[in-house]
Amino acid sequence: MGYLLLIAAIAAEVAGTTALKYSDGFSRLVPSLLTLAGYLLSFYLLGLTLKTLSVATAYAIWSGVGTAAIAAIGILFLGEGxxxxxxxxMALIIIGVVVLNLGGAH
Structure with missing residues (x-):
């Protein structure tokens, strides 16, 4: 259950960060509210995740996968090179997540 909550926390963080791009410096209301909602939900779910996963593992995966996902979104959908x-x-992040899980992160 912890990993499902972690995946949801990552998805909420990625959604919030993507909305941040469209908030135009918090000058557009709807993307700004989506940013706030995404981050609030993400931190709430990350907090629930910490009931079953260690903070080091959960945070490393949350931040690493979130960063890689945002980089991929930038490349695929936002015209970043x-x-x-x-x-x-991105490869190092993926390797790091695998090593954390193989190294007794459960």
């Missing part, structure tokens, strides 16, 4: 450094960084 892919560089070797971005690709390497």
């Amino acid at each position: 892919m560089t070797a450094a971005k690709a390497a960084g």
Whole structure:
């Protein structure tokens, strides 16, 4: 159940960050409210996640996967370029998440 909550927390954080892009510096109401709602939901779900997962593991996965997902959204949908450094960084995040889980994160 902890990992399902963590996935939901990551999805809410990614949605909030994506809405932040469209808030135009918090000058547009609907994207600004979506940003606030996404972050509030994300932190609430992350808090619930910490009942079953260690804080180090949960936070590392939450921040790492969220960062990689936002980078991918930027590249795929927002016209941001892919560089070797971005690709390497995303690969390192994925490797880190796998290592955390193999290293007794359960």
